[in-house]
Each structure stands twice: as C-alpha cells, then as structure tokens.
Amino acid sequence: MEKKNERMQLVLTAYIILNVLYLLIASFLACHGKIPFENYANGFIALFIVNVIIIIGILWKNYKKNKIDILLILCIIFAIISTLFAYRRHEALFGLVFRYEGLFQICYYLTILFISSFIKNQYKKYIISAILLTGLVEVFYGFLQVTNSLDFLPIRGRGNTLANGMLTNSNFYGTYMLICLGYSLALFLEEKKLIRILLYFLLYILFLAGLLISNALSSIVGFICILIYLLIYFIINKKYKKYIVVVLTFIALIAFFTKTNLTFAYSDLKKTKNEIVEIGKGNLGDKFGTNRIYIWKETMKIVPDNLLHGIGIENFVYAFDGRPLFSKTKNVYYDKAHNEYLHILVTQGIFALISYLLLYFIIVKEGIKKSFKKEELYLILPVGGYLVQAFFNISVIEVAPLFYISLGMLVERE
Numbered sequence: 001m002e003k004k005n006e007r008m009q010l011v012l013t014a015y016i017i018l019n020v021l022y023l024l025i026a027s028f029l030a031c032h033g034k035i036p037f038e039n040y041a042n043g044f045i046a047l048f049i050v051n052v053i054i055i056i057g058i059l060w061k062n063y064k065k066n067k068i069d070i071l072l073i074l075c076i077i078f079a080i081i082s083t084l085f086a087y088r089r090h091e092a093l094f095g096l097v098f099r100y101e102g103l104f105q106i107c108y109y110l111t112i113l114f115i116s117s118f119i120k121n122q123y124k125k126y127i128i129s130a131i132l133l134t135g136l137v138e139v140f141y142g143f144l145q146v147t148n149s150l151d152f153l154p155i156r157g158r159g160n161t162l163a164n165g166m167l168t169n170s171n172f173y174g175t176y177m178l179i180c181l182g183y184s185l186a187l188f189l190e191e192k193k194l195i196r197i198l199l200y201f202l203l204y205i206l207f208l209a210g211l212l213i214s215n216a217l218s219s220i221v222g223f224i225c226i227l228i229y230l231l232i233y234f235i236i237n238k239k240y241k242k243y244i245v246v247v248l249t250f251i252a253l254i255a256f257f258t259k260t261n262l263t264f265a266y267s268d269l270k271k272t273k274n275e276i277v278e279i280g281k282g283n284l285g286d287k288f289g290t291n292r293i294y295i296w297k298e299t300m301k302i303v304p305d306n307l308l309h310g311i312g313i314e315n316f317v318y319a320f321d322g323r324p325l326f327s328k329t330k331n332v333y334y335d336k337a338h339n340e341y342l343h344i345l346v347t348q349g350i351f352a353l354i355s356y357l358l359l360y361f362i363i364v365k366e367g368i369k370k371s372f373k374k375e376e377l378y379l380i381l382p383v384g385g386y387l388v389q390a391f392f393n394i395s396v397i398e399v400a401p402l403f404y405i406s407l408g409m410l411v412e413r414e
Contacts, residue, residue: 008058013123015054016116016405017130019047024134024166027398031156031166041100041397044108051111059118064413066117071359072110078352079106079313086312087322096314096335098168101397103313109404116408124409128183128378131402132203135180138165139210142173146213146262163213167398174216175389175399178223179406181207182382185226189242189377204246208253212263217272217290220265222389223250226381236372291327292338292392298325299337299346310349319346340390360387360407367410379410 026043029035083103086092095102119127142163144155151158162170184207188200211219227247234243257263302311302319311319317335318324324333337343345353364387367380386403 005062008062009120009123011058012054012115012119013126015050016112016119016127019112019401019405020127020130020134022047023398023401024137027166032154037098037168038100041095041105044397044401045104048104048108048111051108051115054115055111059115062118064118066411066413068117068359068362068411069114071355071362072114074355075110075352075359076107078309078348078355079103082310082313082348082352085309087315087318088312091314092312095397096317099314099335099396101314101395101400105397106313109400112401113404113408116405117411117413119409124379127405127409128187131405132180132183135176135207135210136203138167138173138176139206141165142210142213162215163210168396170214171216171218171393172396172399174211174214174219175386175393176402177207177210177214177216178219178385178389179382179399179402181211181223182226182385183378185246186378186381189230189246201245205249205253208250209257212254212257212265215263215265215268216389216393217265217268218389218392219385220269221272221392222385225388226385229381229384230377233372233377291329294328295325295334295338296342299339299342303346306346306349308349308351310345310347310352313347316343316347336394338392338394340393340395343394363407363410366412370412379406382406383410 022043026035026040030037030040080103083089083092091102093102093104094100095105116127141155142165144150144153145157145160145165146163148158156166157164160170164170164173165176167173167176181204184200184203188197188204191197191200208223211223227250230243230246234240254263254266258266298320306319314335316337317333324335326333337346341353341357344356364380364383367383371377371380383403383406386406
C-alpha cells in the first residue's frame with residue numbers, strides 16, 4: 001500500500017511540474033511567434049481533460065475529503081451557469097481574443113487546485129523548485145530587456161523600461177516574480193543550513209530585483225503586505241535577525257535600482273501614499289490608481305444588472321450596454337475590471353464570488369494557523385501575496401495556474 005501511495009505521489013508531482021514547465025515553454029514559443037497565443041490557451045483545455053482523467057482514474061480511489069471540495073464544485077457550477085446566460089457564449093467558453101480565459105481555462109484552474117491538494121509535504125518542494133527554476137529564467141529574460149545586454153541573443157522587447165519577460169505585460173511579470181519571491185523568502189527564513197540559507201537569500205535578491213524591474217505596483221504592494229505579515233509573525237515568535245536582513249535588503253535594492261533608473265517603484269509608492277491621503281479627505285479622483293478608481297466606479301454601477309449570474313465569463317467587454325468601457329484620457333478600452341474579485345462579481349455573479357471568497361478564506365485560514373503552529377511559511381506567503389495584488393490586477397492564463405497550484409498545496413487533506 002505504501003509503495004502504491006508513493007507511486008501516486010510521484011506521478012502527481014511529476015504531472016504538476018509538467019504543468020509548471022508548460023507555462024514557461026508555451027510562453028517562450030508564443031513570445032517569439034512560434035505558436036499563436038490562442039494555441040497556448042488551448043493547451044489548458046487539453047490539460048483540463050488530463051486533469052479530469054487523473055481525478056477519475058487515480059484520485060477517485062484515493063479520495064480524502066476536505067470541506068473545500070464542495071466550494072470547488074460550486075465555483076464550477078456557477079461558472080457554467082454564467083456561461084449559459086452569457087452575453088456572448090463563445091467568449092464565455094473559450095475566452096476573449098488575447099486573453100483566452102474562458103470556462104475551460106477556469107475549470108482547469110479549479111481541477112489543478114484539486115489535484116495539487118493531494119500532494120504530500122515531502123513532495124511539495126519539488127514543485128516549488130520547478131516554479132523557482134522557471135522564475136529564474138524569467139528574471140534573466142527580464143534583465144536582458146531592461147538593460148539591453150547580451151545583444152547577440154534574440155530577446156523580444158529589448159529596451160523596455162518595464163520588464164515583462166516572456167509574458168504579455170509587466171504587471172503579469174510582477175505577479176510571477178511575487179509568487180517566486182514569496183517561496184524564496186519563506187525558504188530563506190526557515191532554512192537552518194548555511195549553504196541553503198545563502199542559496200535562498202540569493203534567490204530572494206534575484207526575485208526581488210525582478211519584481212522591481214517590472215515596476216508592477218500591485219505586486220510591490222503585495223510584497224509589502226507579506227513583510228507586514230512577517231513582522232507580526234516574528235514578533236509573536238520572537239525571531240528578528242533574518243527579518244531585519246530581509247527588510248534592509250529591500251530598502252537597499254530599491255534605493256540602488258532607483259538610482260540606476262531600473263525602477264520607479266519608489267516614486268509610484270509616494271504617489272500612492274498621496275492618493276490614499278486624498279481619499280482619506282474624501283477626494284476620490286478617477287485617475288487614482290492609474291485609472292483603477294474610474295474602472296471600479298463604473299463597474300460598480302452595472303453590478304445590480306448582473307448580480308445573479310453575471311454578464312458571462314470573459315464578457316466584461318460587453319457589460320456596458322453591449323459596449324466596452326473606454327478610458328477617459330486614452331483611446332483604450334478595458335476588458336477586465338482590474339480587480340479580480342470585482343471582475344468575478346460582474347462576470348459570474350454574487351454566488352460565484354461568495355464561493356471563491358469562502359474557498360480562499362478557508363484555505364488561507366488553515367495556512368496561517370499552520371504557519372504559526374508548525375512554523376512553516378513557505379506555502380502561505382506566495383498565496384497571500386497573490387491575493388493582495390489581485391485587488392489591483394487581473395487574472396491571466398500566463399500566471400494564474402501557479403497561484404492555483406500554490407493554493408492547492410496549502411490544503412492539508414485528512
């Protein structure tokens with residue numbers, strides 16, 4: 001029986017690592033025009049089918065119940081209902097052009113979360129190592145973009161002021177870096193062997209650098225929230241030395257990168273602080289948060305009309321009387337609400353949002369308890385950081401699978 005369980009763990013671990021590697025390989029191919037982005041997205045449909053086969057063929061016989069399972073089912077049910085009542089059903093199924101985050105991709109996310117929740121602790125670090133390895137490739141690629149070095153290599157986006165790696169946007173790149181940063185930071189803080197401490201500290205520096213060159217303010221805010229959580233954690237556990245090193249490194253790196261014009265995160269944070277002060281005075285400007293306040297205010301106006309089942313997955317672009325929401329200052333329109341929670345509400349409805357929030361709450365609550373009780377931080381930090389940045393960012397197929405894998409690994413089945 002033990003050998004059978006071990007084989008199952010090896011198969012599941014290898015499969016999840018394959019999913020992680022798919023993100024890197026498919027991003028590279030799409031980035032360099034070797035495959036259409038639509039084919040990249042369709043790969044998740046194939047992986048979703050494989051997920052279903054694994055769930056039926058392997059996990060059904062080894063099922064160990066958990067209260068999150070009913071919420072996963074509800075999320076899928078409400079997604080299907082939203083698709084059935086969608087303004088445009090084809091986009092709801094397969095996603096909008098250049099996004100491709102439709103029903104099939106969402107079902108992939110939820111099923112990969114379910115599969116990841118069966119991974120035992122001793123195998124989780126193999127998956128984390130794969131995530132960190134792909135992140136290192138993205139860090140290297142991002143630095144080549146913003147420094148324009150090694151010009152003999154065919155790098156897309158050379159001369160960019162915002163690193164986006166092999167992803168389609170610097171904000172998504174920042175989220176990728178934040179997840180890797182959460183893992184490397186936690187492993188550094190928990191490690192006791194000197195060689196590994198130095199290795200994880202180096203990874204922390206590299207991913208922090210990657211985060212800064214992305215200039216993704218949403219992810220930088222997510223990282224600051226991680227630091228606040230760690231401050232509380234170390235005050236309770238009365239361990240301060242490594243935390244001080246982490247904070248000083250962050251300050252030193254942001255100062256150096258600001259001086260060398262590799263990041264303008266510091267000026268963005270100052271601007272955000274001033275905007276918060278103005279909001280506290282009752283001045284809620286539409287341009288605050290790089291126009292996010294405007295998007296949120298306009299989106300909230302249409303929530304009552306789409307409260308029960310939403311306008312449809314990936315149908316946000318049709319939510320304003322069949323037309324997209326345009327920027328007041330630029331000739332661009334918005335196809336997402338730039339807040340993942342608000343986006344779920346308006347596209348899938350109130351019951352879907354409640355299901356997701358309960359899913360996150362239950363998993364994160366248990367993760368926090370575990371981090372304090374067993375002094376294990378390496379699973380909670382990436383998830384917590386992602387959930388914070390999701391208030392200001394959008395979900396995309398290039399990064400979301402990492403979040404759902406991380407969320408699944410935070411679950412501890414009976």
